[in-house]
Amino acid sequence: MVTTTAILALIALALFVFNARRTRQQVNGLKTGLKLLLKNLPIILLALILAGMVEVLIPRDFVQNWLSAEAGIRGVVIGVLGGIILAMGPYATLPIVSSIYVSGAGIGTVIALISSWSLLGLSKTPHEAAHMGGKFVAYKTVLGLSMSFLAGCVGLGLEYLFF
Amino acid sequence: MKKTLIGLSIATLIIVLLAYFTGGTDLVLEGLDRAFGNMKKAGFMILTSFLLIGQLLCIVDENMVNRILNNIKGLKGIVISALVGGLMPVGPYLFYPFVKMFHGHDLPYYILIAFIFGKYTYDFARIPMEISLVSPKIALLRYLSTLPIPIIAALITYRLFRNRTLSQLHHRKTD
Numbered sequence: 001m002v003t004t005t006a007i008l009a010l011i012a013l014a015l016f017v018f019n020a021r022r023t024r025q026q027v028n029g030l031k032t033g034l035k036l037l038l039k040n041l042p043i044i045l046l047a048l049i050l051a052g053m054v055e056v057l058i059p060r061d062f063v064q065n066w067l068s069a070e071a072g073i074r075g076v077v078i079g080v081l082g083g084i085i086l087a088m089g090p091y092a093t094l095p096i097v098s099s100i101y102v103s104g105a106g107i108g109t110v111i112a113l114i115s116s117w118s119l120l121g122l123s124k125t126p127h128e129a130a131h132m133g134g135k136f137v138a139y140k141t142v143l144g145l146s147m148s149f150l151a152g153c154v155g156l157g158l159e160y161l162f163f
Numbered sequence: 164m165k166k167t168l169i170g171l172s173i174a175t176l177i178i179v180l181l182a183y184f185t186g187g188t189d190l191v192l193e194g195l196d197r198a199f200g201n202m203k204k205a206g207f208m209i210l211t212s213f214l215l216i217g218q219l220l221c222i223v224d225e226n227m228v229n230r231i232l233n234n235i236k237g238l239k240g241i242v243i244s245a246l247v248g249g250l251m252p253v254g255p256y257l258f259y260p261f262v263k264m265f266h267g268h269d270l271p272y273y274i275l276i277a278f279i280f281g282k283y284t285y286d287f288a289r290i291p292m293e294i295s296l297v298s299p300k301i302a303l304l305r306y307l308s309t310l311p312i313p314i315i316a317a318l319i320t321y322r323l324f325r326n327r328t329l330s331q332l333h334h335r336k337t338d
Binding site: 004005008009012015018019023025026028029030031034035036040042043044045046048049052053054055056090091094095097098101107110111114115118124128130135140150151152154158 | 198200202207208210211218219221254255259260262263280283284286296297301308309319320332
């Protein structure tokens, strides 16, 4: 955790220096980042509480039978379907995904969940339909479903091979 | 944002009540304990992530994306388009009006699909959040597993529609 934070801080510092030299927007960048954090803080806190509750409530048997690596393709399918109904932004969704992973879900399931949430999450559909039309939504849904399933299967394969 | 907050508050309330009726106050306290433990662990990382995102937002703007997308084609175009999509730092409420701007341009549909799938699959501004809120291992494996997705999606689209543009596909019946 400390190493990851240090790496992120180094990247942020590098971008700060880049902005100071090229765009002169480094201070604006700091302000934007802090404003974004403050704006999203209530969502992050609520999502973390929700995730903590999910961790203690989710039945171990359910995770073992339906979401773990042993669940195989079944876990990937549930991950894909679950991602679609997680119709929230990243600050709310990612802590919930984390709680499902901590509870024992397999890597393939979690990857399928994140992939389908990011590609097909229901919160995006109204914007897509309004601006791009129904045909586009239908095409993107079919493509997104198959791609999320594929990503989940790759994750499952990686889990079997390396973990 | 407001809707998300209301929805999330309701969901949290329901799940807290569920925990209370399942295991009483002890289970609720255990859940809160885990939540605050996670907050303590990820707090500084979340702050760093947002500072990083703020700097990233200053580098990428819509004019830059527009300039790049209008000058690319082929497999190289697919890869560049997917990467540029990943750099788009806006939510769907701003992203799709931006994509709609390409309606009148000669941008092939497969390039557009690479751009849209790149945006949602790569979303580079989300990497710090995935690392801090889920786990570095999952973030890395997720990126490795989904790396070819925008390219495969664009290649399938090219196979189906060749060089047709979004406007041509939308007005197919009148062609």
